[in-house]
Amino acid sequence: MLRLAWRNVCRNLRRSLITVASMACGLAAIMFGQSMIKSVQRQLIEKATDSITGHLQVQNRSIKEYKFPDKYIEDPAPVEAALARQAGVRAFGKRINVTGLVSSPAGSVGAMICAVEPEKEKLITTMASYINRGRYLGGAEHEAVLGDKIAQRLDLRLGEKVVVMAQADDGSMGAEAFRVVGIYHTGSTTFDGQFIYVPLAGGQALLATGRKVNQIVVRLDDIGLAERVRAELTEKLGNRPVQVLRWFDIDHEIVAIQTFQNAILDIVLLIVFAIVALGILNTLLMSLFERVREFGVLMAIGARPRWVMKLVLAESVILGLVGTVLGLGAGCLLITYYGKAGLHLAVGDALSYFLPFPSVIYLRFAWMSHWRALAAVLVVSILAALPPALRACRLNPSQALRHV
Amino acid sequence: MSKAPLISARHVTKTYTTGAAKNAAKVTALTSVSLDFQAGEFSAIAGPSGSGKSTLLNIIGTLDAPNSGEVLYEGRQVSHLPPPEAADFRLRSLGFIFQAYNLIPVLTAVENVEYPLVLQGVSAAQRRARALEVMGWVGLETMANRRPNLLSGGQQQRVAVARSIVHRPMVVLADEPTANLDSKTAASLLDLMESLNQERNITFVFSSHDPAVLSRARRVIHLHDGKLAQS
Numbered sequence: 001m002l003r004l005a006w007r008n009v010c011r012n013l014r015r016s017l018i019t020v021a022s023m024a025c026g027l028a029a030i031m032f033g034q035s036m037i038k039s040v041q042r043q044l045i046e047k048a049t050d051s052i053t054g055h056l057q058v059q060n061r062s063i064k065e066y067k068f069p070d071k072y073i074e075d076p077a078p079v080e081a082a083l084a085r086q087a088g089v090r091a092f093g094k095r096i097n098v099t100g101l102v103s104s105p106a107g108s109v110g111a112m113i114c115a116v117e118p119e120k121e122k123l124i125t126t127m128a129s130y131i132n133r134g135r136y137l138g139g140a141e142h143e144a145v146l147g148d149k150i151a152q153r154l155d156l157r158l159g160e161k162v163v164v165m166a167q168a169d170d171g172s173m174g175a176e177a178f179r180v181v182g183i184y185h186t187g188s189t190t191f192d193g194q195f196i197y198v199p200l201a202g203g204q205a206l207l208a209t210g211r212k213v214n215q216i217v218v219r220l221d222d223i224g225l226a227e228r229v230r231a232e233l234t235e236k237l238g239n240r241p242v243q244v245l246r247w248f249d250i251d252h253e254i255v256a257i258q259t260f261q262n263a264i265l266d267i268v269l270l271i272v273f274a275i276v277a278l279g280i281l282n283t284l285l286m287s288l289f290e291r292v293r294e295f296g297v298l299m300a301i302g303a304r305p306r307w308v309m310k311l312v313l314a315e316s317v318i319l320g321l322v323g324t325v326l327g328l329g330a331g332c333l334l335i336t337y338y339g340k341a342g343l344h345l346a347v348g349d350a351l352s353y354f355l356p357f358p359s360v361i362y363l364r365f366a367w368m369s370h371w372r373a374l375a376a377v378l379v380v381s382i383l384a385a386l387p388p389a390l391r392a393c394r395l396n397p398s399q400a401l402r403h404v
Numbered sequence: 405m406s407k408a409p410l411i412s413a414r415h416v417t418k419t420y421t422t423g424a425a426k427n428a429a430k431v432t433a434l435t436s437v438s439l440d441f442q443a444g445e446f447s448a449i450a451g452p453s454g455s456g457k458s459t460l461l462n463i464i465g466t467l468d469a470p471n472s473g474e475v476l477y478e479g480r481q482v483s484h485l486p487p488p489e490a491a492d493f494r495l496r497s498l499g500f501i502f503q504a505y506n507l508i509p510v511l512t513a514v515e516n517v518e519y520p521l522v523l524q525g526v527s528a529a530q531r532r533a534r535a536l537e538v539m540g541w542v543g544l545e546t547m548a549n550r551r552p553n554l555l556s557g558g559q560q561q562r563v564a565v566a567r568s569i570v571h572r573p574m575v576v577l578a579d580e581p582t583a584n585l586d587s588k589t590a591a592s593l594l595d596l597m598e599s600l601n602q603e604r605n606i607t608f609v610f611s612s613h614d615p616a617v618l619s620r621a622r623r624v625i626h627l628h629d630g631k632l633a634q635s
Binding site: 001010304398 | 494498520523
């Protein structure tokens with residue numbers, strides 16, 4: 001049967017090639033689209049977690065707005081002890097994040113003041129790698145690194161002093177002077193224009209918090225461990241007034257973007273599948289009408305109706321397999337090429353407003369999605385063959401033999 | 405007790421509906437036709453165009469079902485079998501030769517001949533050997549690997565004959581097998597069918613309206629307006 005099916009497919013080679021080409025192009029386009037969107041999503045998550053969020057955060061349990069924690073962890077030591085013992089945790093560090101005012105003799109700007117443990121922070125985020133003048137925070141209490149856009153607006157140079165003001169824990173207005181030891185450039189308008197990093201001790205002095213912090217940021221061995229580690233930590237810290245948050249609890253807008261992109265991808269997928277299905281349906285129906293008499297002959301010499309149905313389905317499966325293999329090859333070539341050459345995406349420019357996000361995306365394979373698309377193309381090719389196959393198997397042999 | 409005939413048609417009536425439902429007209433193709441064929445016969449069904457020859461052959465060949473009456477093979481009723489069982493019956497017991505040869509164009513001559521054996525599930529080596537043997541009987545062993553479009557009409561019909569007998573059927577039903585052939589080729593094909601009948605005891609029932617062809621049959625059944633005229 002397979003030999004007959006294969007030869008029937010090759011009988012009108014041009015028509016079969018057009019069908020196979022449309023399937024292959026459709027599948028390659030789907031794979032490219034999946035790879036592009038998944039690469040952007042992966043990059044977005046990586047950049048968000050690498051720049052600021054980390055994989056997990058421990059915050060005061062009563063905080064509702066996780067991005068701007070307005071309450072403190074009174075006693076971080078037990079949390080640190082639990083984290084030190086927790087499997088899967090690569091690094092963790094305490095932070096205080098507050099909004100405040102940064103002033104120089106040239107002026108003042110509102111800023112996000114990020115007080116960090118410098119040595120630990122280097123293991124959690126990649127901000128130190130963006131320093132392009134001076135150095136990252138060292139051991140001194142009154143050092144600061146800030147973005148080049150703040151430095152430009154406040155006309156600051158390395159070694160100069162900057163005054164940071166913020167509302168202290170006791171309600172008073174705290175003010176401390178910090179010496180600029182480093183200036184970074186991430187390419188992100190928000191990070192370069194609104195963030196200033198100071199040592200945790202300096203931040204605690206500024207805000208009069210004592211040993212209190214409002215975040216403990218955690219980097220895991222693998223981002224995929226977030227769910228499990230969170231569950232285990234939550235159990236261990238159950239009696240403490242803290243909550244363990246996953247990266248997507250904090251950066252929920254990334255999840256919303258992902259959901260939106262995936263929905264668009266699904267719609268595109270549906271449209272491509274519809275085109276593929278119609279292509280196959282058209283090819284098989286034309287082939288069926290041309291071969292009604294042949295089906296009659298096959299039935300006359302003893303082919304069962306179900307056998308005739310299987311023959312038509314086999315032809316469709318052959319078309320589907322060839323189209324899938326060619327589409328897979330073309331898709332792999334496209335993704336491999338743009339994985340090396342990179343793809344300039346305007347969305348990268350847009351996202352870089354919020355995060356240090358590159359405008360060139362290097363595509364990566366998204367096999368979980370690709371396999372789904374491959375399977376769907378094959379299933380669609382079989383489903384599209386069902387109407388002509390059923391029609392063929394319902395033919396009356398004597399009428400089919402009279403067909404002109 | 406005498407042995408049952410190979411084929412028995414009993415009061416076979418067939419009516420077709422032609423035209424759209426609104427203007428549908430009923431055409432009676434066969435009216436209460438009863439006849440028998442014995443094993444080893446070389447018989448013809450004769451009649452003008454529209455007399456019901458093809459309809460009778462189709463019903464005898466289980467390609468169509470009568471509205472009333474029945475067809476029996478060696479006493480077994482086969483005219484109202486469900487389509488899969490009718491296909492199985494044809495596969496084991498019947499061979500067909502058509503006016504327009506009706507070979508599968510994407511298969512070579514020998515692949516066409518062996519196709520009934522493919523459907524029977526015979527192993528590749530066995531069916532190829534049998535197909536080549538039968539192609540030798542019809543004088544086409546050297547054309548085995550040619551596609552039908554590279555064969556003459558007479559050669560294609562010989563391939564069709566080989567396909568009809570390759571699986572050792574009880575009877576070969578041939579619907580106007582010489583209608584598309586010139587008189588010389590037609591005579592040669594009839595020689596072949598006759599020799600297969602005499603030397604290998606294969607039963608042939610064929611239809612024709614050509615007196616030259618009918619003169620070769622040992623028994624001629626005449627149909628006129630769907631009724632048996634004389635035998």
